[in-house]
Amino acid sequence: MKYHPIDSKLFIKNRKNFMAKMKPSSLAVFNSNDIFTTGADSTMPFKQHRDIFYLSGADQENTILVLFPDSPDPAHREVLFVTETNEHIAIWEGEKLTKERATEVSGIKTVYWLNDFDKKFFEMMTQCDTIYFNTNEHYRQAVEMESREDRFIKKTKAQYPAHSYAKSAPILQRLRAVKDQIEIDLLQKACDITNAGFRRVLEFTKPGVMEFDLEAEFLHEFIRRRSDGFAYTPIIASGNNANVLHYIENNQECKDGDLILIDAGAQYANYASDMSRTIPVNGRYTDRQKEVYNAVLRVKNEATKMLVPGTLWKEYHVEVGKIMTSELIGLGLLDKLDVQNENPDWPAYKKYFMHGTSHHMGLDTHDYGILWEPMQAGNVFTVEPGIYLPEEGFGIRLEDDVVINSSGEPFNLMRDIPIEIEEIEDLMNK
Numbered sequence: 001m002k003y004h005p006i007d008s009k010l011f012i013k014n015r016k017n018f019m020a021k022m023k024p025s026s027l028a029v030f031n032s033n034d035i036f037t038t039g040a041d042s043t044m045p046f047k048q049h050r051d052i053f054y055l056s057g058a059d060q061e062n063t064i065l066v067l068f069p070d071s072p073d074p075a076h077r078e079v080l081f082v083t084e085t086n087e088h089i090a091i092w093e094g095e096k097l098t099k100e101r102a103t104e105v106s107g108i109k110t111v112y113w114l115n116d117f118d119k120k121f122f123e124m125m126t127q128c129d130t131i132y133f134n135t136n137e138h139y140r141q142a143v144e145m146e147s148r149e150d151r152f153i154k155k156t157k158a159q160y161p162a163h164s165y166a167k168s169a170p171i172l173q174r175l176r177a178v179k180d181q182i183e184i185d186l187l188q189k190a191c192d193i194t195n196a197g198f199r200r201v202l203e204f205t206k207p208g209v210m211e212f213d214l215e216a217e218f219l220h221e222f223i224r225r226r227s228d229g230f231a232y233t234p235i236i237a238s239g240n241n242a243n244v245l246h247y248i249e250n251n252q253e254c255k256d257g258d259l260i261l262i263d264a265g266a267q268y269a270n271y272a273s274d275m276s277r278t279i280p281v282n283g284r285y286t287d288r289q290k291e292v293y294n295a296v297l298r299v300k301n302e303a304t305k306m307l308v309p310g311t312l313w314k315e316y317h318v319e320v321g322k323i324m325t326s327e328l329i330g331l332g333l334l335d336k337l338d339v340q341n342e343n344p345d346w347p348a349y350k351k352y353f354m355h356g357t358s359h360h361m362g363l364d365t366h367d368y369g370i371l372w373e374p375m376q377a378g379n380v381f382t383v384e385p386g387i388y389l390p391e392e393g394f395g396i397r398l399e400d401d402v403v404i405n406s407s408g409e410p411f412n413l414m415r416d417i418p419i420e421i422e423e424i425e426d427l428m429n430k
Helices: 009-019 050-056 087-093 099-106 114-125 148-159 169-177 181-204 211-224 239-243 287-305 313-330 336-340 421-429
Strands: 026-031 037-039 064-067 078-082 110-113 130-133 164-167 235-238 259-264 266-268 275-280 380-383 386-389 394-397 400-403
Touching (some): 009 064, 026 114, 026 148, 050 064, 078 114, 099 110, 110 114, 130 148, 181 266, 181 275, 181 421, 211 235, 239 394, 259 394, 275 394, 275 421, 287 313, 287 400, 313 386
Parallel strands (some): 078 110
Antiparallel strands (some): 259 275
């Protein structure tokens, strides 16, 4: 892996917290992701399943974690299964986890080769009553393909029909939503790399460059700083492309007088960053662009202040909507009659700001978190208001990643990334 080693005490703590929530006489199983083929003998780059990484730090395919806190055999209370490596594999595929290295990474003392899984798993299943399956219950999930976890669940239910079944997801939703300081430091590293990429792009941007040129500048800076690359498919949207919320073609010329909406973030050690900035192609905002930009910035700043312990996600978005409505009236985009006659289910401001303001962030760009429970210290959220004006040929979104503190305003992980108009113009024209 490109990233520096992570202290195994993070994964030890995560497993301890998870096992404390398990039922008596139960075990939980976590599988790594599949390797996906593209055709012939080619495969896509491997991306580890975030849950097994969160609990073990094992960033390798064909890996299984079993947690069995009530095992009569102390050696089987935490078990990691990895693919057996040898000199031949090392020559053709590179270094893989040895048993010793797997213990160093994860803090798990019992490591078996994957070939031993069926035998060892049968032994453990005869000693437990309940098995936790790791189903995908993220509120945004819309996955149609069958995963390695899905196949494991089918096989296990067929082989062990007399066991009871439970879900890992509710436990992980709560645990992963509250970040350890080690995780916050990793998120900060991802945001710092994003900062470096953005500053590089500010120096590079000028009329005539292509959107994909800017994408390439980001990637160059990300990779040279040990990033895994983009945390998600980047949006480099010049002119009216900014009014397509998930524009990812990034294939148009950036023209003099236009703005570029950039939504891009680096990934580091599987932890994401999520940044949006909107910059002028020629290095100077017009008066109208400044007017709208500063309105979005004010909404972002006011929204950020509301991200404190006890805030409810749904109520937060209602309050942000009120602030945005006021700004849109000030811009002449709405009037009081529009607001008086609005549909409560789709308020008037939604014509210009149609997406949410914040989502959890962490190992996933849209990370785990329970939206109907109050926010708490250690939650990490994006703050990303926008105003989209297809009639005027531009859209503006500004986004930072923040950590909720136990008291006071949240800590901005992107505090060093330029966002004020004057700083952006100065950097683009120095």
